[in-house]
Amino acid sequence: EDVQTEGEYAGCSLDERVSKGDTSAILQKNLLWIVIGSLFFIGLAIMGTLMVLRRKEQAPAAVGSFEQSMVAPSGFAAPAVAAAPQVAADYTQLPGGGSYSTGAMGETIYNAPDGTNWQMQADSSFIRIN
8 A cells, every 4th residue: 555655644554544634645545436426417517408408499399389370260250349439529429428527637527327438628529538
């Protein structure tokens, strides 16, 4: 065995230096395990990186399926719903039975019984505000 010839551990074998806590002797004795362990962790890091990169490459394909058009096939079209008018030329075109109020800025508001509110414009027309 390797016997130390100088220094604090002079005359000690490798095993004796290890038992006394000499770090250079511990490294020398366990060098093979240190190299194997280092290679193992480097391999794990490479495998993990490759797995992440593969998932990122596959992700756009999965996302792409959600970006497909949501148009229904012919024969499954939803019935057309008539849109409620958003502008009334004058008060005669508003739903009947409502009441008038004054808004926070002094504007005239028509409160229809169906819950819609209409704001009066300078030309006496009304626009729906909700």
